Amino acid sequence: MTGRKVVRRERTAFRALFxxxxxxxxxxxxxxxVRASQFAAGADHAPVVTKVEPPNWWVGLTPEVMLxxxxxxxxxxxxxxxxxxxxxxxxxxSAGGKYLFVWLKFGAETKSGxxxxxxxxADGVTSFxxxxxxxxxxxxxxxxxxxxxxxxxxxPDRFANGDPTNDEPADAPGSHDRSKAPAYHGGDLRGVREHxxxxxxxxxxxxxLTPVVKNGAAEDYHGYGAVDLYAIDPHLGTLRDYQELVAxxxxxxxxxxxxxxxxxxxxxxxWVANPPLADWFHGTVQHHANASATSLGSFYGQTKExxxxxxxxxxxxxxxxxxxxxxxxxxxxFFGILPDMNTENPVVAQYLLENAIWWAEASGLDGYxxxxxxxxxxxxxxxxxxxxxRIYPRLTTIGxxxxxxPTVTSFFGGGQKRYDGVDSGVTTVFDxxxxxxxxDVLLHAASFGRLADILRHDSLYVRPDLLVTFIGNxxxxxFMGVDGSSAEKLxxxxxxxxxxxxxxxxxxxxxxxxxxxxxxDNRRDFPGGWTEDSRNAFTEAGRTSEQQATFVYVQRxxxxxxxxxxxxxxxxxxxxxxxxxxxxxxxSEEERVLVAFNASGKAREFRVxxxxxxxxxxxxxxxxxxxxxxxxxxxxxxxxxxxxxRAIFGLD
Ligand SMILES: [Ca+2]
Ligand SMILES: [Ca+2]
Numbered sequence: 281m282t283g284r285k286v287v288r289r290e291r292t293a294f295r296a297l298f299x300x301x302x303x304x305x306x307x308x309x310x311x312x313x314v315r316a317s318q319f320a321a322g323a324d325h326a327p328v329v330t331k332v333e334p335p336n337w338w339v340g341l342t343p344e345v346m347l348x349x350x351x352x353x354x355x356x357x358x359x360x361x362x363x364x365x366x367x368x369x370x371x372x373x374s375a376g377g378k379y380l381f382v383w384l385k386f387g388a389e390t391k392s393g394x395x396x397x398x399x400x401x402a403d404g405v406t407s408f409x410x411x412x413x414x415x416x417x418x419x420x421x422x423x424x425x426x427x428x429x430x431x432x433x434x435x436p437d438r439f440a441n442g443d444p445t446n447d448e449p450a451d452a453p454g455s456h457d458r459s460k461a462p463a464y465h466g467g468d469l470r471g472v473r474e475h476x477x478x479x480x481x482x483x484x485x486x487x488x489l490t491p492v493v494k495n496g497a498a499e500d501y502h503g504y505g506a507v508d509l510y511a512i513d514p515h516l517g518t519l520r521d522y523q524e525l526v527a528x529x530x531x532x533x534x535x536x537x538x539x540x541x542x543x544x545x546x547x548x549x550x551w552v553a554n555p556p557l558a559d560w561f562h563g564t565v566q567h568h569a570n571a572s573a574t575s576l577g578s579f580y581g582q583t584k585e586x587x588x589x590x591x592x593x594x595x596x597x598x599x600x601x602x603x604x605x606x607x608x609x610x611x612x613x614f615f616g617i618l619p620d621m622n623t624e625n626p627v628v629a630q631y632l633l634e635n636a637i638w639w640a641e642a643s644g645l646d647g648y649x650x651x652x653x654x655x656x657x658x659x660x661x662x663x664x665x666x667x668x669x670r671i672y673p674r675l676t677t678i679g680x681x682x683x684x685x686p687t688v689t690s691f692f693g694g695g696q697k698r699y700d701g702v703d704s705g706v707t708t709v710f711d712x713x714x715x716x717x718x719x720d721v722l723l724h725a726a727s728f729g730r731l732a733d734i735l736r737h738d739s740l741y742v743r744p745d746l747l748v749t750f751i752g753n754x755x756x757x758x759f760m761g762v763d764g765s766s767a768e769k770l771x772x773x774x775x776x777x778x779x780x781x782x783x784x785x786x787x788x789x790x791x792x793x794x795x796x797x798x799x800x801d802n803r804r805d806f807p808g809g810w811t812e813d814s815r816n817a818f819t820e821a822g823r824t825s826e827q828q829a830t831f832v833y834v835q836r837x838x839x840x841x842x843x844x845x846x847x848x849x850x851x852x853x854x855x856x857x858x859x860x861x862x863x864x865x866x867x868s869e870e871e872r873v874l875v876a877f878n879a880s881g882k883a884r885e886f887r888v889x890x891x892x893x894x895x896x897x898x899x900x901x902x903x904x905x906x907x908x909x910x911x912x913x914x915x916x917x918x919x920x921x922x923x924x925x926r927a928i929f930g931l932d
Contacts, residue, residue: 326404327353327377333510333631334638336411339392341641341671344369346630347382348556349408353401354380361397361410365389368397372627377401379556381627384410420530421644424674424707425486427745427849430778430838431537431785432484434472435754436492436516437501439788440809440818442470443521449514455498456515458810461800462499467809469517473525475809478818480532482791482831483838487529488537488649490754492516496548502754502803503539504651505546505618509635519642526643535646537678538639542632542664543652544618552619560628562611562620571612571620571655576605593654593683597691599699610657623660632660633667640672650706653679653692658702665694665705678748679706682755684716686737695742708746711782713737718751718776721879722769723762728879731776732857738781745849749777752787758802760795767793767826768924771833772879775906775926778837779866779875781852791834792817792827840905840928846873847928856888863919865931867894874901874929876908878921886919900932 331350355377359368365387372381380399392414398407425431441447447466448456457463472489479487491503494511503513512519526536545551555561563569574592577584595605613620622628639645648668653661665677681689691698694706717734720726738744751773752759759770770793777784788794789806796802808816816822823831841847850868857863860880866873872895878884890896890912901910901917908927910919921927 324403325353325377325401327351327356327399327401327406329354329399329406329408332408332410334634335510336413337638338413338415338641339386339390340415341637342386342634344383344385346627346634347384347410348631349380349382349399350378350550351380351406353377353403354399355401356380356399357402358400359397361395363390363393363395363412365391366395366412374557375554378554381556415641416644421526421646422640422672422675423530423535423646424672424676425535425537425647425678425746425783427781427783428842428845429485429535429783430483430841431486431488431748431783432479432482432788433488433490433750433753433785434788435467435490435502435803436469436472437465437467437503438803438809439467439806440471440475441466441468441811442472442474443468443517446515446517452498452515458805461803462501464498464501464515465805466515467805468515469512469521469525471809473521473528475818476528476532476534480534482835483842484534484786486535486537486646488785489539491539491541491651492522496546500546502800504541505548506541507546507549509545510638523643526645530644536643537647537649537676538643538645539651540636540639540648541651542621542623542636542660543655544614544620547617547619549619557625557627559622559625562622563613565619568616568620569608569612570616571609571614572616573612574608579605591683593681593688594685596654597688597698610655614652614655620655623656629660629663633664636664636668637671640668640675647676647678647707650677650679653681653704653706653709654683658692658698658700658704661704661706662702663705665707669705676707676746677705679704679709681709682712684713686713686734686740689713690737690740693741693743708743708748708783710785711747711749714747714749714780714782715751715756718773719759719762722773723759723764727859728862728877729857729859731780731862732854735781735852735854745781747782748785749780749782750785750787751777752790752802753785754787754803755799756802757798758787758794758796759790760793761797761802767830770830772877772924772926774830774834774837776877778834778841779847779926779928780864781866786834791831792823793830836905844871844873844904844930845869846871851894853894855893856886860884861886861921863888865893865895872898872931873904874910874917874919874931875926876910876919876921876929877926878908879924881923883920883922886917886921888917888919889915890917891915895931898931901929902932904928904930 329351333348337345355373359371367385369383369385395410455464458465493506494508494513495505496507529536592606592609595601681692694704697703713734717730796804808818846866846868850866853865855863861878863876863886906927907925908921910929
């Protein structure tokens with residue numbers, strides 16, 4: 281909110297009894313108002329409310345809700361609400377009266393309506409409103425992901441501009457400039473909604489948007505610098521735009537993932553100057569640890585080169601490591617600058633859980649992509665996931681564990697307690713080990729056997745079939761932006777991620793071979809998302825022949841995946857693996873499918889015994905996709921594969 285608005289609010293509060301003031305400008309249905317009244321005496325200290333979080337709630341959702349009221353003079357001696365069934369359990373003022381926590385308990389008789397709650401202090405009275413509504417129908421909402429899903433990652437500022445009027449909101453002057461990589465480019469939620477048909481046509485089932493909450497700096501187009509966890513960033517639209525996007529996706533039988541960041545907020549969040557509690561954050565602006573400072577490569581016997589990928593994640597999963605080896609990771613500020621939430625404080629934990637519940641209930645979203653997962657103490661995750669599941673049992677949570685080693689990533693996966701006695705409760709994690717292996721194999725001449733080596737670690741996961749596989753995202757250089765890449769290698773990479781076990785994630789634009797180096801060059805605008813663009817790659821006519829070839833390739837693979845349950849969720853059996861090739865089976869109740877890759881530049885033949893495999897006794901084979909031929913010869917299958925090719929066969 282702007283300083284001018286706050287001043288206007290305060291003047292209004294001084295002038296009028298029960299003056300109505302808008303407190304959350306862009307919150308669609310969640311807009312609520314503050315009714316302020318006070319006595320003339322002691323006006324300087326009289327209570328004033330500027331913000332209520334959450335701005336509204338629902339009947340029958342939770343037994344209680346904790347409100348964080350912001351303002352001043354909030355040292356309440358009494359808080360009471362006008363609904364008899366709504367009980368004020370307790371209150372706690374803090375930060376010299378700048379904040380008031382109010383715990384409300386919903387009685388069995390609570391009905392929808394707007395509660396008016398009065399705050400009395402020694403110096404005056406004010407009140408705030410809390411709209412409480414009935415829950416909407418839950419069918420087709422909160423769906424969660426299944427192995428048959430395909431995720432498409434979008435950075436909304438860089439995808440499509442559906443509403444040029446929000447390109448530069450009034451409170452963010454100078455933030456919009458398409459010619460500058462770190463500026464806002466104008467893409468928004470409406471732009472995503474208007475291109476759901478394109479994604480549906482490609483074969484995508486799920487959209488993951490990078491964070492949509494309000495950010496505070498002119499270069500926060502990426503969304504990871506939150507200043508308000510209950511508002512949509514005005515560059516992207518309004519809460520109503522987000523609700524309409526989720527509803528439109530559901531109407532087309534698609535799902536939406538919300539990118540949530542309980543670990544930290546942006547440096548410009550108002551809490552940083554005035555924390556609601558003294559220990560709201562781990563440390564202070566002046567004194568805090570850096571979560572990214574330490575490397576433990578040599579501790580675990582790595583060479584200098586190997587150590588580059590090693591960090592305190594390894595100590596965190598090491599039952600022999602004292603907390604001093606990993607404490608900075610969980611309690612330090614990300615990059616040394618992003619204020620780290622003290623999630624061990626139960627008030628902070630309740631705030632963050634309610635925030636996740638609020639976005640789900642307000643929009644109907646289907647899951648959370650959870651940022652910086654290892655950076656938050658695990659007991660918080662256990663309770664956070666359990667709190668979400670109590671209400672939304674099918675909702676999927678996907679943790680970001682950015683590490684190449686499956687013994688590390690699997691530790692954070694949910695479904696079982698680890699050495700610390702904690703089950704993180706997260707549904708699944710991203711398959712970073714497979715990402716690193718795929719890039720090493722296809723772009724850096726590593727042995728193809730690396731893939732089978734990653735896959736043998738699947739025994740460490742409770743649900744390896746739900747791992748989210750990918751060849752690119754917003755944090756790494758584009759696959760096509762890496763030296764040695766080519767359209768052919770990109771197709772091999774898609775061929776692998778779309779046929780291996782797991783839920784594949786595609787990074788926007790990779791399906792047309794977009795290029796770009798490290799952040800922010802990997803976040804270029806999707807061509808055609810802006811009316812002034814010379815080509816519109818959302819349409820076949822606007823794609824170059826090479827873009828069209830890659831698009832059609834991905835589309836055909838996704839169609840095949842949706843038509844063959846073995847490819848979407850079947851068990852994977854590694855049959856043959858060496859420096860340049862890999863052949864594996866996918867097995868479902870209905871079928872067995874053989875997938876063969878030849879990464880070398882020359883044609884080659886696989887001769888694979890089917891004895892003692894689920895394909896033993898197969899009589900025939902037919903090509904489902906790609907180049908190459910195969911035949912059953914006795915107890916063997918012989919596959920002839922051209923150089924840099926992949927082929928998929930159905931076995932009878
Ligand atoms: Ca826009
Ligand atoms: Ca942390």
